[in-house]
Amino acid sequence: MPGMAWGAERATLSAALTPEKLGASTAVSFGIQIAGGQVSAPLTAIDLRFPVDLGIATSGLGLAACLPAELQAHGPAVCPANSRMGSGSALVEVPLGPGVVTETAPIALLAGPAQHGYLTLLVCATGESPIAARIVLPTLLLPGDLHFSVPLIPSVPGAQDVALVRLRATLGGRLTYYERVHGRRVAYHPNGIVLPRRCPRGGFRFAATFDFLDRGQASARTAVPCPASR
Amino acid sequence: MPASMALVLTVLGVVTAAEGIGARAWGAWRAPATQAARAIIVRDEGHLLFISSSGSQLLDQGRASGTVPGSVRVEFTYDGSPAVKARFTIYGRGGSIRGQASGTLNNPVSPSPSFRGALSITGGTGRYAHARGSGEMFGVFYRRSYALTVQTIGKLRY
Numbered sequence: 001m002p003g004m005a006w007g008a009e010r011a012t013l014s015a016a017l018t019p020e021k022l023g024a025s026t027a028v029s030f031g032i033q034i035a036g037g038q039v040s041a042p043l044t045a046i047d048l049r050f051p052v053d054l055g056i057a058t059s060g061l062g063l064a065a066c067l068p069a070e071l072q073a074h075g076p077a078v079c080p081a082n083s084r085m086g087s088g089s090a091l092v093e094v095p096l097g098p099g100v101v102t103e104t105a106p107i108a109l110l111a112g113p114a115q116h117g118y119l120t121l122l123v124c125a126t127g128e129s130p131i132a133a134r135i136v137l138p139t140l141l142l143p144g145d146l147h148f149s150v151p152l153i154p155s156v157p158g159a160q161d162v163a164l165v166r167l168r169a170t171l172g173g174r175l176t177y178y179e180r181v182h183g184r185r186v187a188y189h190p191n192g193i194v195l196p197r198r199c200p201r202g203g204f205r206f207a208a209t210f211d212f213l214d215r216g217q218a219s220a221r222t223a224v225p226c227p228a229s230r
Numbered sequence: 231m232p233a234s235m236a237l238v239l240t241v242l243g244v245v246t247a248a249e250g251i252g253a254r255a256w257g258a259w260r261a262p263a264t265q266a267a268r269a270i271i272v273r274d275e276g277h278l279l280f281i282s283s284s285g286s287q288l289l290d291q292g293r294a295s296g297t298v299p300g301s302v303r304v305e306f307t308y309d310g311s312p313a314v315k316a317r318f319t320i321y322g323r324g325g326s327i328r329g330q331a332s333g334t335l336n337n338p339v340s341p342s343p344s345f346r347g348a349l350s351i352t353g354g355t356g357r358y359a360h361a362r363g364s365g366e367m368f369g370v371f372y373r374r375s376y377a378l379t380v381q382t383i384g385k386l387r388y
Binding site for chain 1: 282283284285286287288308309310311312334335336337338339340341373374376
């Protein structure tokens with residue numbers, strides 16, 4: 001269920017665990033919706049907090065690193081298959097002349113080189129039309145926290161910058177990795193994120209804060225209810 | 231009862247009682263039985279397979295070989311921070327040894343990152359009931375299979 005927000009910019013956060021079975025592998029999905037008028041002020045940072053005990057680090061995701069420079073230049077296709085950690089999409093508003101055009105960009109979540117001993121998550125969004133642009137957002141995968149600095153995306157000359165209005169992403173899901181078995185390259189599906197065996201009171205809680213170019217700020221929170229016990 | 235007999239019995243009783251008191255007193259002052267304390271250098275290596283997991287915590291189990299051979303059970307916690315923690319129990323001949331360890335994981339993006347840290351022995355059962363000690367731990371975490379290889383070097387007192 002989406003959580004409501006306060007602030008000049010309204011924002012909602014949604015989250016889902018699929019499947020939601022305690023002690024079993026799952027895919028973690030989250031969605032962000034920004035609403036601040038016909039053209040929202042551009043987002044400059046997102047801080048997403050999730051349950052510390054979610055088992056992202058102990059998942060079998062991100063067994064190789066994709067180099068950010070290669071990713072920026074050529075897109076996710078050049079990254080090792082074993083660096084894939086998820087996918088999603090972003091919806092942006094592009095001011096064009098008197099009107100506003102929306103554009104949907106696919107998102108790839110990949111593991112980047114470790115920094116200071118932490119896993120790095122690379123969020124790569126590639127837009128094609130009307131604005132052809134690729135942005136790569138690196139973030140440290142801290143226990144229970146992901147912080148993204150969102151760069152400004154220029155639109156056409158003389159127009160306002162592009163504004164993110166919706167982001168949906170899933171960590172895990174149906175991914176294909178490869179390993180060497182007796183000298184042969186064999187495909188397999190990595191184990192996803194393992195849920196704790198006990199659900200905390202109030203469910204699995206998620207929260208996010210958003211910073212905007214106009215110095216506005218918004219926050220939102222939500223919780224995935226504990227699965228019904230059999 | 232003739233007075234002389236009563237006197238003898240009384241004296242005997244007093245002597246007996248005194249002997250009893252003396253025996254108990256003597257027992258109280260008797261030096262306690264000594265228990266030999268041992269200190270050994272331990273070098274062990276374990277190859278552990280994944281049993282189950284719960285969020286950030288993995289449970290692995292396997293065989294340990296070395297100074298204190300036996301079966302080993304490890305709860306390994308890794309929440310994304312390079313600091314990893316472990317609680318372990320070694321089930322050897324004559325008893326079990328419990329301990330905990332903390333270390334640093336190297337290169338988490340690798341399929342098999344290594345870790346290194348310090349360990350302490352906190353107790354045990356059987357012949358290791360009073361076990362204490364400390365040392366170092368080295369290991370590898372296999373992220374594909376969730377298996378662990380752990381080597382420990384330290385001093386054990388029990």
